Amino acid sequence: MLRTTLALTLALAGPAAATQEYILPTLFDVAGVATGDVLNIRAEPNAQATIIGTLAPDARRIEVVEERRGWGRVNTAEASGWVSMRYLAYRTDVWQPGALPAGFRCLGTEPFWDARPEAGDLVLRSPEDQAGDRRPVQTVLDTGIFRDPARVVVARDVTLFAQPQICSDGMSDRLFGLSATIVLHGDQPRLLSGCCTIQP
Incomplete structure (x- = not known):
């Protein structure tokens, strides 16, 4: 019994x-x-x-x-x-498996950069390139943990890692909930760091 x-x-x-x-x-x-x-x-x-x-x-x-x-x-x-x-x-509709929220974007300083998904591409912008460098997204990976915000975006010649962590943009008093690391592949590999937001 x-x-x-x-x-x-x-x-x-x-x-x-x-x-x-x-x-x-x-x-x-x-x-x-x-x-x-x-x-x-x-x-x-x-x-x-x-x-x-x-x-x-x-x-x-x-x-x-x-x-x-x-x-x-x-x-x-x-x-x-x-x-x-x-x-x-x-809201229960924010973090869906294998996807990014509609307002997802990342940004960094030194050098200034901005990255966001647009129409199936990951678009990287800088002050020198406002039109942006479009890289087709191949996949969005998640941890498999229910509603875990951690994401990896794999696009052509670039990988973006977004991890839950309090993050400062270094330019304002705002704080963000995701840290960002971008690895640019190719002939001249580079590493960029910054923060991500999901605020629409």
Whole structure:
């Protein structure tokens, strides 16, 4: 009887224990804020901290890059701040197997570069090449872990690695939830580093 009870308990607890709601960074919608009110973005993760921005009561697809004691870090203008997670509902449609979210892009400095998927290509841009160098994407790899944001984008002569990690662009007070490493193959291999965002 004990063995049967234990097996039944594990069977019932197994799927729930294995299901994780989300791994950051991911996107949220503002929820539970009255029409005509706003959700405050504060300088620190507490209700007494200075307000540095606001989110509308119907704001959607807000990227949260870090969570601390019921507060989530978001970017606003050129700064990073905190909102109460009580008023955010996570989206289940963000990290799909073998795919990138619609707003996915990476950027770096020294040298300046920008990379984003467009119409089946990974497009690399620099201040000298605003049109961009288009590289056909061959595959997007994920870890197989449910809703894990880690991705590897394999394109012609380039591999982009995006890993969950707090990352600074070095040019603003914004913080990002994904670090980026790009390996450019070919006659003159190069390594670029930076950050990625999924904010639309």
